[in-house]
Amino acid sequence: MSQHILILALMVGIANWVFRYGPTRLSRGAGQGAGALARFLSATGPAAIATLVVASTLPMANATQVLPLVMGVGAVLVLWVWRRSVMIATLGGALAYALTTFAAAST
Amino acid sequence: MSNALPSTVRSGLVTALPIAMGYFPIAFAFGVAATGAGLSAAEAFALSLIIYAGASQFLALALITSGAPLLVAAFTLIAMNLRHVLYGPALLKAAGEAASTRHAWAWAWGLTDEVFGAALGEVARGRQFSEPFMFGLGLGAYASWLAGTLVGALAGGGALADWPVVQAGLSFMLPALFLSLLLSILTRPQVPVIAVAGLATVAGTLAVSGTAGILAGMIAGAAAGTLRRGRA
Structure with missing residues (x-):
């Protein structure tokens, strides 16, 4: 195994563990109540996930991928409203994206 | 409950x-x-x-x-x-x-x-x-x-x-x-947070980089939630 890759993985992995675990100890109680920090933390979840939705779809927003993207996002929305299941919405969205990509490539 | x-x-x-x-x-x-x-x-x-x-x-x-x-x-x-x-x-x-x-x-x-x-x-x-x-x-x-x-x-x-x-x-x-x-x-109160996070992500990504966009989106969205509720 490459030493370079192993060292890189260890540096990033240790940082990830510190990022994920550290704040659960350091800020214990700091996020409770109705203060500014509590409001900030309450908004963090939706903000983080919304950011990741945009960041992951932005590279797909080009001319060749826009139709599959619209179909994929549409399928996720429809399936979520219909079934309220993260798994069904995710898999259905991916399927719609794949099939639209295939159809677009075939025409 | x-x-x-x-x-x-x-x-x-x-x-x-x-x-x-x-x-x-x-x-x-x-x-x-x-x-x-x-x-x-x-x-x-x-x-x-x-x-x-x-x-x-x-x-x-x-x-x-x-x-x-x-x-x-x-x-x-x-x-x-x-x-x-x-x-x-x-x-x-x-x-x-x-x-x-x-x-x-x-x-x-x-x-x-x-x-x-x-x-x-x-x-x-x-x-x-x-x-x-x-x-x-x-x-x-x-x-x-x-x-x-x-x-x-x-x-x-x-x-x-x-x-x-x-x-x-x-x-x-x-x-x-x-x-x-x-x-x-x-939920409805989170819609402004999501909108701000999305816009900041796009702006950060286009202006700097994808990583900058992610950080900008998360921080801007969370800050928007803090300010909006603080005024309510």
């Missing part, structure tokens, strides 16, 4: 199923991409085992293959994962004052974007936060990530070359998962 949903390791594992089903193909794609980029199966598996952060693992492949210096690559990847700092406190805030963190050193490792989103959604739906539940939730997702990576790495770099439809579906799995998780925690 709690609706008595179980908070055991088993219920955590069950809750992890959608994530595991989403993770496996993405990790498979990572394993395929890693070996396609010249890494060995062991190196691909090590990245998933030690880093365990999907988006930054794909970025790591690009940095490794481009010959980026070690410190530059490490700094870039670490900066990309800075957002995880916010997850533990946000989850514990939702869980309430009685939430235990005695074994957080173990379950917090599994606080990926999707596990965090799923845990937050479960707490919002009335499930009581517990460390065994978090451990089960994290373990299910982690095991799937590792298994998918291993299978993909062993399949080899050209495994999906003859399957363009599968390849296309896999490429949309992560966005679909993020969107589903967002819908699962969506």
Whole structure:
């Protein structure tokens, strides 16, 4: 195994563990109540996930991928409203994206 | 009032199923991409085992293959994962004052974007936060990530070359998962937060870089939520 890759993985992995675990100890109680920090933390979840939705779809927003993207996002929305299941919405969205990509490539 | 949903390791594992089903193909794609980029199966598996952060693992492949210096690559990847700092406190805030963190050193490792989103959604739906539940939730997702990576790495770099439809579906799995998780925690008061986060992400990405866009979106969205509620 490459030493370079192993060292890189260890540096990033240790940082990830510190990022994920550290704040659960350091800020214990700091996020409770109705203060500014509590409001900030309450908004963090939706903000983080919304950011990741945009960041992951932005590279797909080009001319060749826009139709599959619209179909994929549409399928996720429809399936979520219909079934309220993260798994069904995710898999259905991916399927719609794949099939639209295939159809677009075939025409 | 709690609706008595179980908070055991088993219920955590069950809750992890959608994530595991989403993770496996993405990790498979990572394993395929890693070996396609010249890494060995062991190196691909090590990245998933030690880093365990999907988006930054794909970025790591690009940095490794481009010959980026070690410190530059490490700094870039670490900066990309800075957002995880916010997850533990946000989850514990939702869980309430009685939430235990005695074994957080173990379950917090599994606080990926999707596990965090799923845990937050479960707490919002009335499930009581517990460390065994978090451990089960994290373990299910982690095991799937590792298994998918291993299978993909062993399949080899050209495994999906003859399957363009599968390849296309896999490429949309992560966005679909993020969107589903967002819908699962969506409430009306959070709409402005989501809008600001989305706009800041686009602006940061176009103006600077994808990593800058992610950080800008998260911080701007959370700040917007703080200010809006503060004025109410």
